[in-house]
Amino acid sequence: MPEQEKKTADPQFASTLAQAIDLLACFRSGERTLGNKQISLRTGLSPSTVARLTHTLVQLGYLRRAQQGRRYLLGPTLLTLSYPLLASLQLRQMARPLMLRLAQEINGAVSLVIRDRCNMVYVETARANETLQAHPDIGAALPMMSTAAGKAWLCRASAEERTAVLNQIRVTQPDYYKGHEHSLAETYRQFERYGYCSNNGQWLPHSFGFAVPFAKPVDANIFILNCGVPVTDGGFAERNREIPKRLLVLVNSVQNTLGL
Numbered sequence: 001m002p003e004q005e006k007k008t009a010d011p012q013f014a015s016t017l018a019q020a021i022d023l024l025a026c027f028r029s030g031e032r033t034l035g036n037k038q039i040s041l042r043t044g045l046s047p048s049t050v051a052r053l054t055h056t057l058v059q060l061g062y063l064r065r066a067q068q069g070r071r072y073l074l075g076p077t078l079l080t081l082s083y084p085l086l087a088s089l090q091l092r093q094m095a096r097p098l099m100l101r102l103a104q105e106i107n108g109a110v111s112l113v114i115r116d117r118c119n120m121v122y123v124e125t126a127r128a129n130e131t132l133q134a135h136p137d138i139g140a141a142l143p144m145m146s147t148a149a150g151k152a153w154l155c156r157a158s159a160e161e162r163t164a165v166l167n168q169i170r171v172t173q174p175d176y177y178k179g180h181e182h183s184l185a186e187t188y189r190q191f192e193r194y195g196y197c198s199n200n201g202q203w204l205p206h207s208f209g210f211a212v213p214f215a216k217p218v219d220a221n222i223f224i225l226n227c228g229v230p231v232t233d234g235g236f237a238e239r240n241r242e243i244p245k246r247l248l249v250l251v252n253s254v255q256n257t258l259g260l
Contacts, residue, residue: 108229
């Protein structure tokens, strides 16, 4: 979203800091480098502002200069910055052995997911093997309305939170919102009746997804346990009969350990 659309009357809002964070957030998975022009187009910031911010972020270690001209890579300081958050999520360590066991039983990936603004993000993942086409990794983002994990978050969130996130998606991603708005009612009905959400290849055509939210927030986050399995291992109806039951058992087991 262009920065000029985010202006706020809040006198405590640090616009320069927000611009720098928006700049870092415009890097996408699979992109090694970005140039100032691309950054300017994605953030809506002027070229001169981008030049000042990239210079500062390089000095601080959040960006690195690429060898090919005026292009930039994300810097290792970002890892140092995010590690305390991951380390503080004790739920990750507690759930991982159970997640790995289920991943091996279903020949898929089992992941722990939380919301980041209008997306979902992996904070832990366990895979049956490294050859799976669906290969989630920590820090990777998922869209909200077209994935099982995103749907599960929408079903568990308060009405106020859900409305705020959906409104933000509607404003910033209008085509995406229109393409998936029609499926929301069915998503809510499925969750109310069965306690989980599913994805029949709507996001990744080679993968089925199933997700269950925790009953209560942990450390102020709504956590989601998500399963992804390859479509080649069986039809959706077959996997839909099998996997959600196991996922619900796993979530209940972790919740009981946490005392939720």
